[in-house]
Amino acid sequence: MSISDIASRIADAEPMRLSRDWLTEGTHVIRIEDLLTINTQAGKEIAILEATVIDSDSMTQGTPVKDMVSLSGEQAWRLDANMRYLKSMIGAALPEEYRSQVSADVIGRAFATDSDRSVLEGTLVKVRVISKISKNGKRYIEKNWIGLSKVEQDNYVDGGDNEEIPF
Numbered sequence: 001m002s003i004s005d006i007a008s009r010i011a012d013a014e015p016m017r018l019s020r021d022w023l024t025e026g027t028h029v030i031r032i033e034d035l036l037t038i039n040t041q042a043g044k045e046i047a048i049l050e051a052t053v054i055d056s057d058s059m060t061q062g063t064p065v066k067d068m069v070s071l072s073g074e075q076a077w078r079l080d081a082n083m084r085y086l087k088s089m090i091g092a093a094l095p096e097e098y099r100s101q102v103s104a105d106v107i108g109r110a111f112a113t114d115s116d117r118s119v120l121e122g123t124l125v126k127v128r129v130i131s132k133i134s135k136n137g138k139r140y141i142e143k144n145w146i147g148l149s150k151v152e153q154d155n156y157v158d159g160g161d162n163e164e165i166p167f
Contacts, residue, residue, distance in 0.1 A: 020050060020066035023129050023143065026058030029156060030065060030125060032093055035111050035118045037071065044073035047086060047111070054124060054156050067143070085143075092145035093125045099147055124153045 023030075030051035037047050046068050053063040067089075069082045090110045091102045098106065112118040126146040133139055 018050075018064050020064040021059075023065050023067065023127055024058050025129050025131050025141070026056055028053055028057075028059060028065075028127050028129070029055040029148070030127060032118070032120045032123050032125065035090075035120055037111060042073070045071040047071055049089065089125075089145045090120070092147040093120045093123045094147070096147065096149060124148055124156055 031054050032049065032051050034050040035047065036050075037045055039045050049067040051065050051067075053059045053061055053065055055061065056063075059065070069086055070078070071082065072079070074082070087102055087107070090107055091099050093110070094102070094106070109116075109119045112121075126148055128144040128146065130142045130144070131139060132142050
């Protein structure tokens with residue numbers, strides 16, 4: 001095998017993704033880096049949000065974080081809950097004037113594709129992660145996605161010069 005064969009294989013390989021932590025209990029402001037879908041080895045499609053902690057009461061600033069949601073291969077009630085969760089997540093990351101207009105087109109543009117980046121890339125959003133107990137006595141984590149106003153977002157951005165999402 002020649003170096004040019006190896007170089008071609010390396011160039012064609014999918015790069016490894018950065019290892020990321022799960023959001024811990026607490027309140028966090030995160031900068032979204034990507035929202036994408038992948039198919040797992042088990043044949044499920046999942047949505048993956050990748051972000052960085054900008055401010056937090058329980059995590060270190062700059063920590064790379066992730067969140068994942070199944071889009072297929074689950075019971076119907078779980079998929080319905082996941083769709084509501086994703087709509088809340090995407091809606092909270094949109095500029096204030098678009099939060100009530102979360103259409104299929106907007107959601108489609110929120111996910112990165114082979115040819116387009118996510119329109120949410122670079123946006124800031126607040127996430128409250130709360131530990132709760134179900135009616136069956138089982139512990140679970142609830143995440144509340146909270147949209148920030150333009151003024152709140154500007155407080156986290158040097159010089160208050162962040163770009164608007166193009167809609």
